[in-house]
Amino acid sequence: MKRIETYKHIAIIQTAFLGDVALSLYLTQKIRNIHPNSEITFVTTPSGSPLVACSTAVDNVITYDKRGLQTGLRGIKFISSLLKDKKVDCIISPHKSLRSTLLTFITKPEFSVSFYRSALSVVYSKRIKYFEHQHEIERNISLMNAFSDYTVSDIPTVELEFDEDDISYIDYKLYGTGIREDEKIVLVAPGSIWKTKRWGELYYARLCNLLKDLKCKVILIGSKDDWELCSGISVNSGAFNWAGETSIPKTLVLMKKSSLTITNDSSPTHFAGLVGCPVITIFGPTSPKFGFAPRGEKSKVIELHNLKCKPCTIHGSHTCPIKTHDCMIHINPKTVFEQALELLNL
Incomplete structure (x- = not known):
């Protein structure tokens, strides 16, 4: 396994419901705490973008309007092009959907990780077991087990910043x-x-x-x-x-x-x-x-x-x-x- 510090630009994909987006911010904060020099891009929905923008752990927010302007394969290719332009070399996807898997496949990062239960999970470089009765925060953070420099620790406090x-x-x-x-x-x-x-x-x-x-x-x-x-x-x-x-x-x-x-x-x-x-x-x-x-x-x-x-x-x-x-x-x-x-x- 490689260290997460190997990767300079990490993208997180979470385009599910707002609650899922909120719970993915703990994973984002964990990455920031472990790898403070990384650039972190978060791909989420139009409704999720304002929430993610409050997180100090996130450098860039990509709004993916998967049910509107960016629907279908053309939309996936467009978002992929944005990730490629940013030279994303690692994708972490707590979202298990086929759309998220296809986005990862087309982007072709050096390394990617999601759950075994994700759609077409063989696409990912590493797959992590999904425990059904584990809290979602802990499930998301468990994706960090794909990296050799991760050790289990407390759930982080998500650092937020608000406009005046x-x-x-x-x-x-x-x-x-x-x-x-x-x-x-x-x-x-x-x-x-x-x-x-x-x-x-x-x-x-x-x-x-x-x-x-x-x-x-x-x-x-x-x-x-x-x-x-x-x-x-x-x-x-x-x-x-x-x-x-x-x-x-x-x-x-x-x-x-x-x-x-x-x-x-x-x-x-x-x-x-x-x-x-x-x-x-x-x-x-x-x-x-x-x-x-x-x-x-x-x-x-x-x-x-x-x-x-x-x-x-x-x-x-x-x-x-x-x-x-x-x-x-x-x-x-x-x-x-x-x-x-x-x-x-x-």
């Missing part, structure tokens, strides 16, 4: 909302692209009311697509609806100023982890054993354990396979509230 404009935006918005610096802010992110992973709107509203009774300032966050959902919760609870009003970097800044984030099994779980914000994650059809639980001492997982139908999927779906959605409707708002009390020290 993003910091000022959040400060001004909090001030304009009447939220003081000494008040506890609780963020609630109720959205998910998979409908079965969403806890009920009225349940979230009830939870927000309980939190407001403690004099917490509750802010609903999410993308523009979550605005209608958050609006319904806001109407029934009086929580502030900021859905669609904060970019990912701004959301991270807001999380740094918050006392707690409450969310479904979705990307805000991992955003909170990046900045050290305590988090409660509600798991319905999925399970933390797949490797996507929140990390850190100040995190809680809430799920039901007595359902034969759970977990039914690794990602979630748009409808419950047995039409009951028992995994979510039987999680009581008071249960979540009690866990919140512990993390808020109230």
Whole structure:
């Protein structure tokens, strides 16, 4: 095996969901810590690019619009040409898709590594075993076992840097909302692209009311697509609806100023982890054993354990396979509230 220090320019490919991108930043930080003189390029999606740009470990971000302008083989060849122009000599791909494998194959770096379970994994110079019940952060970092100068060590803290404009935006918005610096802010992110992973709107509203009774300032966050959902919760609870009003970097800044984030099994779980914000994650059809639980001492997982139908999927779906959605409707708002009390020290 070669040392990672052999390679001057390393590219990381991760074009999956936002949560996957967030969890790949620990691998990126590990590479930077071990090989501080390397140049690191990160290939990701249009939605993932602003997140990756916050990482001080990344030198270059290549935005790969795989479902838009750069779809198909032509898109793969275009991104490959960018990597070749940068003289990338090593590719590390935590993403297991065929598209990522083809991108690696066409780029032809001196060395490449991914998982045995990756599509057409024989393309890679080195393959690493994928442990299904290992945490995703550790799975990604396990790709470093392809290099002789890697030794197992603690999970690194991801170093992030934010634009002053993003910091000022959040400060001004909090001030304009009447939220003081000494008040506890609780963020609630109720959205998910998979409908079965969403806890009920009225349940979230009830939870927000309980939190407001403690004099917490509750802010609903999410993308523009979550605005209608958050609006319904806001109407029934009086929580502030900021859905669609904060970019990912701004959301991270807001999380740094918050006392707690409450969310479904979705990307805000991992955003909170990046900045050290305590988090409660509600798991319905999925399970933390797949490797996507929140990390850190100040995190809680809430799920039901007595359902034969759970977990039914690794990602979630748009409808419950047995039409009951028992995994979510039987999680009581008071249960979540009690866990919140512990993390808020109230």
